[in-house]
Amino acid sequence: MTTRRGRRSLMAAIVAVALSAAMALALAGCSDVEFYWQGVAGQADLLARAKPMGEIIETTPDPALKARLEQARAIRAFASRELGLPDNHSYTTYADLGRPFVVWNVFAAPALSLSPRQWCFPVAGCVAYRGYFAEDDARAEAARLAATGDDVHLSGVPAYSTLGYFDDPVLSTFIRFREVELARLVFHELAHQVVYVKDDTSFNESFATAVEEEGLDRWLAAERERRGPAVAEELAADAARGRRVRAEFRVMIATTRERLAALYGGSASDDEKRAGKAAAFAAMRAEYERQRAASDGVPAFDRWFAGGANNAGIAAAGLYADRVPQFRALLAAENGDLHRFYDRVKALAALPKAEREPALQQASRR
Secondary structure: OOOHHHHHHHHHHHHHHHHHHHHHHHHOOHHHHHHHHHHHHHHHHHHHHOEEHHHHHHHOOOHHHHHHHHHHHHHHHHHHHHHOOOOOOOOOEEEOOOOOOOEEEEEEEOOOOOOOOOEEEOOOEEEOOEEEOOHHHHHHHHHHHHHOOOEEEEEEEOOOOOOOOOOOOEEOOOOOOOHHHHHHHHHHHHHHHHOOOOOOHHHHHHHHHHHHHHHHHHHHHHHHHHHOHHHHHHHHHHHHHHHHHHHHHHHHHHHHHHHHHHHHOOOOOHHHHHHHHHHHHHHHHHHHHHHHHHOOOOOOOHHHHHHHOOHHHHHHHHOOOOOHHHHHHHHHHOOOOHHHHHHHHHHHHOOOHHHHHHHHHHHHOO
């Protein structure tokens, strides 16, 4: 049963969502009204479904769900205790959504450009995607953008952060992830509550990915102490496999992006550029199939290719990794002190966007 405090928090959250939507609608054109409304309705529905995690653990007849929720609760506690991530009510409740993803993000880019389209919102600022709580709505928007000639990438998303405005619940869309992946996701989403910069998606996502990676290393070390070497070695092997596959994918993305950037910026005709583009993505697909076969057919990034292996897909993938090495180097420069690292990143976040990237580059070299 929802507690009185929980009901008050829920109602306050829904009211806050409605007020934010009203402000957005006042600033938006008529064509955006439906988009903002689906966001309000989707967020309100998510909050309404959330129940205290302890209540679900005590009452669920599903032993696998109970075990995963207990793991999620322990991971959540570790995040605040050992990683300095916000100690609040986020990820202390659980919501069963009855669908595979919480939202679907639509990315778009011109047919011969790697610069993604941007959409601007009152709270989040400008971002390189539009998010929909209903898959049909996302597919309709993707089709509309494709009809204009854009490359389009559609990505199902298991979790997102409300940046601390609301108490984000653990969701059915990711609770059954492997334990290592569950930990990564919780660390990543909580990191967004530490630092978020309007109009700089790459900075935000790369920072959160760097925190996620460092958090996972520390969590694995703690699990060795808590659960013994046998379990820890299995978790570490799983984490290593995931890192290797992600690293290989990042290299493929970077290689293809460099090839396309040179092609699009060159003097070839548009027809020649389109032919070169097709060849670049065919080469990327062939390399992925080679790596997939070497990994016993694990379909690690099949969903990315299905969502659109094109300019928009390259832009979407780059948002999560472009600056991770710089953030990792900055953390190393602070001798692994996460609190000092967060302070340095907040200082960078306060800079004008034009100054932020060179400042990050310089800070990470020290």
